Amino acid sequence: MLSIRYLHAGVEGKDILRGIDLEVKAGEIHAVMGPNGSGKSTLAQVLAGHPAFAVTRGEVVYEGRNLLEMPPEERARAGVFLAFQYPIEIPGVSNAQFLKAAVNEVRTRQGLDELDAMEFLELLREKLALVEMDQSFVSRAVNEGFSGGEKKRNEILQMALLQPKLAILDETDSGLDIDALKIVANGINSLRTPDNAILLVTHYQRILSYVTPDRVHVLVGGRIVRSGGKDLALELEAKGYDWIREDAGAVQPARA
Amino acid sequence: MSTTAKTVEALVNREYEYGFVTDIEADQVPPGLDEDVVRLISAKKREPEFMLEWRLRAFRHWLKMGLAAGEPKWANVTYAPIDYQSIVYYSAPKQTAAPGRLDEVDPKLLETFEKLGIPLSEQKRLTGVAVDAVFDSVSVATTFKEKLAELGIVFCSFSEAVQNHPDLVEKYLGSVVPYTDNFFATLNSAVFSDGSFCYVPKGVRCPMELSTYFRINTAGSGQFERTLIVADEGSYVSYLEGCTAPRRDENQLHAAVVELVALEGAQIRYSTVQNWYAGDREGRGGIYNFVTKRGKCAGRGAKISWTQVETGSAITWKYPSVILQGDDSVGEFYSVALVNNHQQADTGTKMIHIGKNTRSTIISKGISAGHGNQTYRGLVKVRPRASSARNRTQCDSLLLGDRCGAHTVPYIEVANATASVEHEASTAKISEEQLFYCKQRGLSSENAVSMIVNGFCKEVFKNLPMEFAVEASKLLGVSLEGGVG
Ligand SMILES: Nc1ncnc2c1ncn2[C@@H]1O[C@H](COP(=O)(O)OP(=O)(O)O)[C@@H](O)[C@H]1O
Ligand SMILES: [Mg+2]
Numbered sequence: 001m002l003s004i005r006y007l008h009a010g011v012e013g014k015d016i017l018r019g020i021d022l023e024v025k026a027g028e029i030h031a032v033m034g035p036n037g038s039g040k041s042t043l044a045q046v047l048a049g050h051p052a053f054a055v056t057r058g059e060v061v062y063e064g065r066n067l068l069e070m071p072p073e074e075r076a077r078a079g080v081f082l083a084f085q086y087p088i089e090i091p092g093v094s095n096a097q098f099l100k101a102a103v104n105e106v107r108t109r110q111g112l113d114e115l116d117a118m119e120f121l122e123l124l125r126e127k128l129a130l131v132e133m134d135q136s137f138v139s140r141a142v143n144e145g146f147s148g149g150e151k152k153r154n155e156i157l158q159m160a161l162l163q164p165k166l167a168i169l170d171e172t173d174s175g176l177d178i179d180a181l182k183i184v185a186n187g188i189n190s191l192r193t194p195d196n197a198i199l200l201v202t203h204y205q206r207i208l209s210y211v212t213p214d215r216v217h218v219l220v221g222g223r224i225v226r227s228g229g230k231d232l233a234l235e236l237e238a239k240g241y242d243w244i245r246e247d248a249g250a251v252q253p254a255r256a
Numbered sequence: 257m258s259t260t261a262k263t264v265e266a267l268v269n270r271e272y273e274y275g276f277v278t279d280i281e282a283d284q285v286p287p288g289l290d291e292d293v294v295r296l297i298s299a300k301k302r303e304p305e306f307m308l309e310w311r312l313r314a315f316r317h318w319l320k321m322g323l324a325a326g327e328p329k330w331a332n333v334t335y336a337p338i339d340y341q342s343i344v345y346y347s348a349p350k351q352t353a354a355p356g357r358l359d360e361v362d363p364k365l366l367e368t369f370e371k372l373g374i375p376l377s378e379q380k381r382l383t384g385v386a387v388d389a390v391f392d393s394v395s396v397a398t399t400f401k402e403k404l405a406e407l408g409i410v411f412c413s414f415s416e417a418v419q420n421h422p423d424l425v426e427k428y429l430g431s432v433v434p435y436t437d438n439f440f441a442t443l444n445s446a447v448f449s450d451g452s453f454c455y456v457p458k459g460v461r462c463p464m465e466l467s468t469y470f471r472i473n474t475a476g477s478g479q480f481e482r483t484l485i486v487a488d489e490g491s492y493v494s495y496l497e498g499c500t501a502p503r504r505d506e507n508q509l510h511a512a513v514v515e516l517v518a519l520e521g522a523q524i525r526y527s528t529v530q531n532w533y534a535g536d537r538e539g540r541g542g543i544y545n546f547v548t549k550r551g552k553c554a555g556r557g558a559k560i561s562w563t564q565v566e567t568g569s570a571i572t573w574k575y576p577s578v579i580l581q582g583d584d585s586v587g588e589f590y591s592v593a594l595v596n597n598h599q600q601a602d603t604g605t606k607m608i609h610i611g612k613n614t615r616s617t618i619i620s621k622g623i624s625a626g627h628g629n630q631t632y633r634g635l636v637k638v639r640p641r642a643s644s645a646r647n648r649t650q651c652d653s654l655l656l657g658d659r660c661g662a663h664t665v666p667y668i669e670v671a672n673a674t675a676s677v678e679h680e681a682s683t684a685k686i687s688e689e690q691l692f693y694c695k696q697r698g699l700s701s702e703n704a705v706s707m708i709v710n711g712f713c714k715e716v717f718k719n720l721p722m723e724f725a726v727e728a729s730k731l732l733g734v735s736l737e738g739g740v741g
Pocket of ligand 1: 011014016034035036037038039040041042043052
């Protein structure tokens, strides 16, 4: 489904990703772990098409298409979803209005009929229950005044509504208490089907007790320095990132 | 150019939909202005003596003003000098029907208004909205007049009011905006040709929206209309105003005056969606919209709300204001002003607190795109007697792109220590992050920008009558076309 080859990317005058190779097949969950500043969010944003980052080398193929040539909205419509590490606030735009526009935009591109207000509300109710969010969230402005945990759950709600093929979750587990973590994990697991794939970017092993990854990759200094099965996460947890840095003889990340 | 910049660009450059001209024979006076022209206008309208006298006093005062300071210079707008002798001060479509006889109105006029989305014929009328349609210098038709008359509500063209209700006109004309008020209002007082008049009697709640649609058609003509709304004790009326003009390379002057009078316990809501031709992308042509709008809360507990959505005109100079004379009276000003391409706007409000315990709210949302430039200018004045007066002002500006500008100029004069005045202002750019977030959810740039801009204006839109709010939000999308950068 997703094939990343020798990907180099950065912002003006600064290299961040320095040669990423990654293969993700349908039905798989891949965890990407690494210390702060190692480039995890950059990888996620580059895959989603954030204009601030420039790809300097390498390629990304998604479902047989050159992903990097597609504008961000096209990627989204083709089933790529990014749960933001820091979800954005949009004052004055209700969550319901925003979500309905998004769902219908994606549906239209997939040749499906737009949902009318009633149908959408029904779908929304079902998904709200999944993430245990209160009805009142839908009439509030997008992410405005939401707590950290509420923002993260709102991202999962959007994912559940949009049913992406490839979901990239950027530290959706960070800053959650244990109950919220379980809710988020539950949302992720419910998207797990043989046709979908998930790229789970995380700093901690914690969420991997609820969502079992097929593969774990460790990103340090913009490179994947080690890949393994789910046990790799436990090993990391026990030994810390320094162990792997030394072990891989990796370049120090720009900032810890 | 950032992607935000490109999107605004694409959004702002949409064509002006109402730029067509109606080919109709006009009865017009030659260009230029002197006492004879003032007399001629008055004579054409068969006005009573008091009206002519009033016009002449205004005209003589205007001449003095012209010799002294001339046009107000303090606004943050620039334009080439206006040649007042080249303007046509009266232009009316020939063969106008007797007022009120729709079947006698020239079909071309009906067609024009229909094209503008304002059908006037019995069968197609907008439900729940009574419309007075003003074409250049005259009102061509007023709908639902009889129905309103049953409740004692007078809703007609200003000319008709002068004929049929001279006592009301004489009593209230100039009572809020005196003919000496300012250069443009004084000019209007001398030459105004038509406009709408409304009187709602004691205790009557007007059951439908009243609305005036202003259309400038003839080249070289100015539009000087005058609106007077009087809400008697305990009454309620909601009023809408819409405006468009053909696309032309020359600038045209529109100097209107609106006066509102709310007596004890009365409430007037006045909403404007102003979409005069704004000029082309290089800034050629467009309407100079120099307008004086003011309301007076004359009695205790009266309430006046101005809501405006200003997207058109080359230059807007306009400060809908409220004089809070009655104790416990309330004034509100909700504004969305959008400038794009080379448009300029200097707009805001004045809240004059005279009575005790008077309250005012000002919410202004300015959106600048392209090379557009705008200034919010607002005065909050609390007179010595206005104990416990309260004002809250919120001015937010949103910049789309980096060639546009926004300025906030608040004037606060408080002469009573028990008053409370709050002023908050913010300026934001539409952020790349917001846009990316929307696009990541599949929204196109255009939809994302229009959603973000509409969200920014929400506090104002929610004060518009519902049908109007939908229009306004669409209009905002259109006016932004090509301006989102
Ligand atoms: N927009 C940006 N401008 C400049 N530097 C950036 C930008 N985004 C990320 N970086 C830098 O790139 C490195 C990787 O950041 P990031 O991908 O956010 O790491 P992680 O998500 O793994 O913590 C850091 O050193 C960070 O400071
Ligand atoms: Mg990160």
